[in-house]
Amino acid sequence: MKRTIILTALVGVVIALMALQAGASLVPMSFGFPQMTQSSSLTAFQKDSAAATDNEAAAVAFPTAVDSVNSVFGTSFPTISQTSLQSQLLNSVKFQNENSNFAFAYPFLSIGGSPIPSMGLL
16 A cells, blocks of 8 residues: 555656646857957157257447547447357157057857856856
8 A cells, every 4th residue: 555655646746747847047148259359559750859049249339539428438438349159959859659459359149048147247
């Protein structure tokens, strides 16, 4: 009798499992990996030149003849002259080279439902 009860229970479990719908909770599948790459290069060369010259001169000369205006002082003041010369020459050279690379890839299609996306991308 014990054997019959156990056998009946096992047959009942098998029938119950056959009646249930089959299903699985799978992680979504991803197809394709689009890639984005970017490369840039910058080269700059700069040359500057500047030249400046400053030439100044001054001359003061009093008349040597005695007239009514200069009668008090006469020819007591000498002739004054001044000369100044300045020159500057400037040169500058600059060079710059810059390279930059960037790469990025990601899955673009996921099929299936799961709380955690595929490839661990949250």
